[in-house]
Amino acid sequence: MLHHSRATAGSAALALLVTMLVATAQPAAAAVHDGTITTTAGSHTVTATVSVRDASVPQWGKTVTIDVSYASPTATVTAAPYATDLIVTNRATGGTRVLELTGSGTRQTARFAEDGSATGTFDVGFRGSVTADGVGATLDEDKVTSFTVTRETRPWIEVWPGMPAVGATYKVSAGMERFERGTYVPAKGATVTLWFTPKGSTTAVHKKTVTLGSSGRFSASFTNRGPGSWEMRYRGDQVYSPSSAAMTMSNFSSGTHTATYTQKMKDTWLSATVKASDIVMTHRGVTATVDVRFRHNGTRVVWDTDAFLEARNAQNETAFGDLAQVSGGHYSGKIRFDAYTSAGMHTVAAMTDVKVYYGPGDGDYDWHFMRTETVAPFVVRRITMLDTRLSTSTPKKGRDYTVQGRLRKLSVDQSNRASYRPASSVQVRLYFDPAGSAKSRYVKTVRTNSEGRFSTRTTATRSGMWTAKYVGTTTTYVGSTDSVRLTVR
Structure with missing residues (x-):
């Protein structure tokens, strides 16, 4: 976990002048x-x-x-x-x-x-x-x-992967830090509970009770039975304040993904909704666009113009980007991924500062650092290139000809050099769309050889369009399609 503090002129004094104006915006726990x-x-x-x-x-x-x-x-x-x-x-x-x-x-x-x-x-x-x-x-x-x-506690929670397939196993990690001796330390010995609320339900189901060890964190594995929201709760005691952290989880899908991270402390409530889309990696790398909307329970807050993104994957590869403020707590940002970035599931976290006013004066504020854990999931898949051609594009009726092609995929060698290499032993589906009103039909599936090449021989009966399709994989390679026209004489 990352922590951040910002020094301002007179911040030590300002930190000791929190008035009841802030208290009116606090949750019921205070x-x-x-x-x-x-x-x-x-x-x-x-x-x-x-x-x-x-x-x-x-x-x-x-x-x-x-x-x-x-x-x-x-x-x-x-x-x-x-x-x-x-x-x-x-x-x-x-x-x-x-x-x-x-x-x-x-x-x-x-x-x-x-x-x-x-x-x-x-x-x-x-x-x-x-x-x-x-x-x-x-x-x-x-x-x-x-x-x-009481002293403040800071909870956190994350789900990996953020959108597991139905029936797949995924891991929920959570933990907490607490304020002691001028800093935040792992909440060793604190008892926390883990809850899951299925999507569309308002009833949270208790899943686990844990006494935190010296690291102040724990993990548990579950089988995905459907989307919902995970939450870790701490009830607090005479010394430490109650708190909770929650994160939404969705089933695996392709396209654009949205997730919300919520953190509640005794005196503070904040959340961030992060939206990211799947991306296709080329040999030049690729830039991902991320939309973030922060919220805070303060009645008067000013969001900082400096905000950042951090993405990571299962290999702990990280990429960073800046967020540009659109308005208030709404930001839009970009993360640049190099071509050698591993394909697969990634998640993105967002962070910024918010100026929370506790009084009417221009100087009556504190800086609060806000960071989500790894929230919005998205998939990085590498590009594939499919080339299709005919041994002759104008055969005579009744004559044989060959439909052939080659499939290449973006690969990275041990020196992190990206190039397009043959995709061997991969299935390619062939379709023929006859000229006129007849519908396109599936013909057969062929498999590429060690050079990524495929071919099949057939007889010319009518003009039309041949199409080769590679469907790709869910988390590694994107599909590709190529077509070639046939004119029968």
Whole structure:
């Protein structure tokens, strides 16, 4: 797996200023906790509501924003800046932090910076004073509400090959890293579950429960019974955040292929849909076009103009390409494959950065790196060349003549030199299409010799068109066709 970070001016400080604007876009796993404290100011009842959201701390740290709002049914409440404090207490250690509330009027905010060194449940207390129509009131409570802090986990999953044939065996690999001591390490000892949802169904079927080893990853083999989506889930605990990763899988086919990769962390949801088409390799190499659409759960995001593609195959040969931004999270890119690239199944991964804003200011953002695993499958097949001719193209009626030809295929030697070489012991199907309204008919199948040549002798009866067809293979060579006209005198 690849990981990436981007340094920006003031990024260390910005990383510690994540406000509740981001929290409003988070998935339900990051729960919001509200608590109230009530007091009186003369004849007026004053209520302060403290609101805070659970936090998952990534590598760059995080600041939890705690909002406080004031209300009274009979008066206007005013809070002066820096006249009230929040006391945040780690329930396990008893350690406390005093946070000043900023802002005035009926709404104030405090920021609780966390680097992931402390996790667990934190209680929020309140201490300070407000006025209701000019009458002062004191609010003092050791615990108004609480929230949890956990460390981020990063799951991943991939299916190889991405589009197996029905009945074929394929492998699902998955794993997870977790944030520890300033970096991401394999999630040794974590228990994860593997699920499969058949295409067209909304019910996920449990397939496997695994306790991750020192590598933080595992693999399992399955027989393809149909397309669907694979998902690895981690429930989380008191220290580490829940997360999941999912990837779609399709049956083997030819043409254009689309796959979607989804990753959900406690505070982040992102996905990428990647589209790629099969390609035919020539001796000059070939360029593949890939379409990528990224999505992120942030309410205000800006996608980077720099984005990249990485393709690989079963031989671990890799090829790279750039993605050009079309608009927003939509990119289009190209990958160049040299002629010596192995034929067969390939998959392509996409990666970019996204600027996620957590506040209204131009500098209130973090960079998030987004990478899919090997998602969209496509097939690289090498070109074949079929030449067909007749011993005579104008035989007299009743005379014999020969239909002959040669089949060559693109091959690569040990020095990675590409050339067209004879395709020996390969079947070629011959068809004859009589002139006029009669339909084309299959005549026979011939096999090439060591020089890639084939021939058959027949008698001239009527004019028409001879066609030779090589159907190719599913993952190595593309088919080819050649025709020659016959005129019977």
